[in-house]
Amino acid sequence: MTTAQASAAKTRIAGTLYRGHEGMWSWVLHRITGIAIYFFLLVHVLDTALVRISPELYNAVMASYKTPVMGLGELGLVAAIVFHAYNGLRIILVDLTGWGTRHQKAMFYVVLAMWAITMLGFAPRHLAHVFGA
Amino acid sequence: MSDIAEVQSFTVTFIIRRFNPETDTEPYWQDFDVQMYSTDRVLDALHKIKWDVDGTLSFRRSCAHGICGSDAMRINGRNRLACKTLIKDLDISKPVYVEAIKGLPLEKDLIVDMEPFFAAYREINPFLQTSAKPEKEHIQSPEQRARFDDTTKCILCAACTTSCPVFWTDGQYFGPAAIVNAHRFIFDSRDEEAQVRLDILNSKEGVWRCRTTFNCSEACPRGIEVTKAIAEVKQAVLRGVR
Numbered sequence: 174m175t176t177a178q179a180s181a182a183k184t185r186i187a188g189t190l191y192r193g194h195e196g197m198w199s200w201v202l203h204r205i206t207g208i209a210i211y212f213f214l215l216v217h218v219l220d221t222a223l224v225r226i227s228p229e230l231y232n233a234v235m236a237s238y239k240t241p242v243m244g245l246g247e248l249g250l251v252a253a254i255v256f257h258a259y260n261g262l263r264i265i266l267v268d269l270t271g272w273g274t275r276h277q278k279a280m281f282y283v284v285l286a287m288w289a290i291t292m293l294g295f296a297p298r299h300l301a302h303v304f305g306a
Numbered sequence: 307m308s309d310i311a312e313v314q315s316f317t318v319t320f321i322i323r324r325f326n327p328e329t330d331t332e333p334y335w336q337d338f339d340v341q342m343y344s345t346d347r348v349l350d351a352l353h354k355i356k357w358d359v360d361g362t363l364s365f366r367r368s369c370a371h372g373i374c375g376s377d378a379m380r381i382n383g384r385n386r387l388a389c390k391t392l393i394k395d396l397d398i399s400k401p402v403y404v405e406a407i408k409g410l411p412l413e414k415d416l417i418v419d420m421e422p423f424f425a426a427y428r429e430i431n432p433f434l435q436t437s438a439k440p441e442k443e444h445i446q447s448p449e450q451r452a453r454f455d456d457t458t459k460c461i462l463c464a465a466c467t468t469s470c471p472v473f474w475t476d477g478q479y480f481g482p483a484a485i486v487n488a489h490r491f492i493f494d495s496r497d498e499e500a501q502v503r504l505d506i507l508n509s510k511e512g513v514w515r516c517r518t519t520f521n522c523s524e525a526c527p528r529g530i531e532v533t534k535a536i537a538e539v540k541q542a543v544l545r546g547v548r
Contacts, residue, residue, distance in 0.1 A: 197519040
C-alpha cells in the first residue's frame with residue numbers, strides 16, 4: 174500500500190506570506206501611515222520654506238493644491254494621521270502598562286472604531302469644501 | 307473483525323518548499339499526496355514522505371513530542387511545531403504548505419542554520435549569577451517563583467524569533483527568544499546580575515526594536531506570552547526591576 178506519492182516540482186519560488194493576526198497588520202498599517210506622513214512633512218517643510226524665498230511662488234504652489242485631486246490627497250493624509258495617532262496611543266499602552274499586551278486585539282478594534290467615527294465627522298465636511306457644494 | 311470500523315483516513319496534499327544547496331540555485335515547491343489519519347500530525351506526514359516516497363527530504367526532529375524544539379517550521383503561513391500540529395486542526399480541503407522558518411540562513415529543505423539564534427541567546431547570559439557560595443539552597447517564595455514562571459517554559463525552538471518581522475529584516479536584533487530567556491533571569495529573585503542583562507537589552511538591537519506585532523506570542527508552541535515578557539523587560543529598563 175502506498176501511503177504517499179510525489180508530483181512534479183512547482184515553479185513558484187517565493188515563500189508564503191506570513192499570516193499574522195491583528196497585531197501584525199496594525200504594525201503594517203502603522204508603518205505605511207508613518208512613511209506617508211513623513212513624505213507629507215518633507216513636502217510641507219519645503220513648500221512652507223518657499224515663503225522665505227518668494228511669496229509669489231509660495232502663493233502659486235498653494236493655489237495648485239486647491240484642486241479636487243489634492244483635496245482627496247488631504248483626505249488620505251488625515252486618514253493616515255488619525256490612524257497613526259490612535260494606534261500610537263494603543264502602542265504606548267501595550268508597551269508601558271502591565272495589562273496592555275493582553276488587550277491589544279480589543280484595543281486595535283477600538284482604534285479602528287475611533288478612526289471611523291473621526292473620519293465620518295471629517296470626510297463629509299471636507300469633501301463638501303473641496304468640491305464646493 | 308470485519309465489524310470493527312476502520313479508522314477514517316483521507317488524502318492530504320502537502321506542498322513543501324525544497325532546497326538542495328548542491329543542485330538548486332533557488333528553493334522550489336513540491337507536491338506530495340499523503341494518506342493520513344485524523345489523529346496524525348504534520349510530522350507524521352513528513353515521516354511518511356521521507357520513509358516511503360522521497361528519502362532526500364530533510365528536516366529536524368528529535369523527541370517528536372513538543373519538548374526538544376527541533377521541528378519548528380512554517381505551516382500554512384504560521385510558525386508551529388510539526389509534532390504539535392494535528393491534521394484535524396488544519397483545513398485539508400486545501401493543500402497544506404510547509405516551509406522552513408524565516409529569517410535564518412536556509413541550509414536544506416526545512417533545515418535552517420540556528421547559530422545566529424543561539425548566539426543571541428548566549429549573549430544575554432542565560433544562567434544564574436549569584437555571589438552566594440553554593441553551600442545551601444537559595445530560598446525563594448512561591449510568589450517570587452511565579453514572577454518569572456511563564457518564561458521558564460521556553461524550549462528554544464525559534465518559532466517566535468523567526469515570526470518577527472523586525473528579525474526578518476534585521477538579523478542583528480536579539481529577537482523574542484533571547485529576551486524571553488533574559489526575562490527568566492532578570493525577574494528571578496535569586497539572580498544578582500539583572501542590571502547587566504538590562505544594559506545589554508537597552509542597546510540598539512535590544513528590546514526597543516520590538517514593534518509589538520504579537521506574531522511571537524501567537525507562534526509560541528508553549529503558550530508563553532512573549533510580547534508581555536518583552537514589555538516587562540522594556541519597563542524594567544525604564545523603571546528598574548520590581
